[in-house]
Amino acid sequence: MPCHDTYIIKLENVSKVFKLDSSYIKALEDLNLSIYNGEFLCIVGPSGCGKSTLLRILAGLEEHTSGNLTIKREPSDKPLNSMVFQGDSLFPWMTVIDNASYGLKMQGVSKKERYEIAGEYLSKMGLEGFEKAYPHQLSGGMRQRVSVARAFASDPEILLMDEPFGSLDEQNKIILQQELLKIWEETRKTTIFVTHSIDEALLLGDRVIVMTTIPGKVKSVIEVNLSRPRDFSEIRSDSTFIALYQKIWRELREEVISDAVKTNL
Ligand SMILES: Nc1ncnc2c1ncn2[C@@H]1O[C@H](COP(=O)(O)OP(=O)(O)O)[C@@H](O)[C@H]1O
Ligand SMILES: [Mg+2]
Numbered sequence: 001m002p003c004h005d006t007y008i009i010k011l012e013n014v015s016k017v018f019k020l021d022s023s024y025i026k027a028l029e030d031l032n033l034s035i036y037n038g039e040f041l042c043i044v045g046p047s048g049c050g051k052s053t054l055l056r057i058l059a060g061l062e063e064h065t066s067g068n069l070t071i072k073r074e075p076s077d078k079p080l081n082s083m084v085f086q087g088d089s090l091f092p093w094m095t096v097i098d099n100a101s102y103g104l105k106m107q108g109v110s111k112k113e114r115y116e117i118a119g120e121y122l123s124k125m126g127l128e129g130f131e132k133a134y135p136h137q138l139s140g141g142m143r144q145r146v147s148v149a150r151a152f153a154s155d156p157e158i159l160l161m162d163e164p165f166g167s168l169d170e171q172n173k174i175i176l177q178q179e180l181l182k183i184w185e186e187t188r189k190t191t192i193f194v195t196h197s198i199d200e201a202l203l204l205g206d207r208v209i210v211m212t213t214i215p216g217k218v219k220s221v222i223e224v225n226l227s228r229p230r231d232f233s234e235i236r237s238d239s240t241f242i243a244l245y246q247k248i249w250r251e252l253r254e255e256v257i258s259d260a261v262k263t264n265l
Contacts, residue, residue: 007072008158008190009035009058014067015215016053027053029215030067038188042201044252045211045219046259051194054216055160058192059083073157079103082156084147084164090135096122096146097131103154114153121149124183126175141172145179152183159191166196174232177203185229198248202241203232210251213259220251 016028027050035041045051056062057069059081073080082103090099101109101118109117115131122131125145135143144164151159165173181204184191195201201208201224208222226240235241 006037007034008037009033009072010068010070012068012070014057014064014069016050016057016062017065026215028057028064029217031217033209033218033221035190035192038190039206040184040191040193040204041207041209042205043192043194043209043211044196044198044201044248045209045216046213046252046256047196048259049211049214049255050216051211052162055083055162055192055194058158059160071158076157077107079107079154079156081158081160082151082154083160083162084144084151086163086166088135088140088143089147090143090150092135095132095134096127096138099135099146100150100153103150103156107154118149118153121153121183122146124152125149125179139172141168141176144168144176148176148180148183152187152189157190159189161191161193163194163196165200173200178232180204181230198245198252199236201248202226202244203230203235208244208248210248210255213255213262219255222248 011031011033014028014031015026018025018027031054043051043054053062057064071080091102094102097115097118100122101114104114104117119131122128125148127142127145127149130138130142135146138146148164165176168176177200193204205224208224210219210222211217212219222244224244226235226238
């Protein structure tokens with residue numbers, strides 16, 4: 001378990017309002033959350049509740065409208081964050097190794113060194129032998145492995161993942177989850193992982209944040225007291241897992257239903 005004294009990110013009453021032509025959308029409202037150094041934090045919430053908006057704010061791609069966001073970091077040459085999205089985010093004209101080492105290239109790392117580092121992460125993700133392939137020659141699961149390898153290779157302080165396995169089939173998803181867990185357990189990088197799957201959140205996370213329906217805020221924070229390393233096939237029958245699953249589902253269900261009532265679904 002990470003130490004809960006050393007937060008790396010603190011959000012205090014963070015709100016985000018999107019301005020449209022003649023109206024406003026309040027996506028986040030008074031969101032309070034601390035994220036600790038070295039933790040794997042999972043975020044679940046009804047669709048459209050502001051999860052991606054929150055990650056985009058943390059990535060510096062979007063400004064919050066009010067409240068305070070503090071990100072603590074030591075002086076370092078490392079990038080602050082790297083993000084993995086659900087869909088394809090590889091450059092189609094670059095080989096696998098060039099894609100995976102792109103962040104390092106941007107940091108000015110020599111070709112030899114960046115190929116070495118990216119090559120290591122590619123092989124950890126089961127892609128040895130595919131370094132010279134192009135994205136169109138790979139399956140969706142393999143392309144997502146390259147995105148994960150690229151994110152780790154650039155060695156950011158914080159890893160932001162927005163439903164990265166959301167479009168994969170069940171078997172590929174399980175394999176990628178296991179591979180991600182293995183690399184994460186070696187690196188213990190602070191990771192914020194958005195998912196709509198409670199199973200996935202409990203398999204991966206140290207804590208799970210349940211968000212309310214839009215405007216999103218933190219509804220509850222659940223500590224995942226399951227020992228590591230975790231194995232997907234074993235963990236599902238663990239009584240702690242089952243109890244946590246039911247607790248999160250109850251919380252989430254309330255929000256999904258209230259969202260459906262609000263939007264008349
Ligand atoms: N750039 C934007 N401009 C206007 N509205 C946006 C923008 N990005 C997101 N929203 C709105 O903010 C709300 C939250 O969106 P999002 O963060 O994508 O939700 P989630 O990832 O939880 O599904 C939605 O109502 C969405 O339409
Ligand atoms: Mg989203």
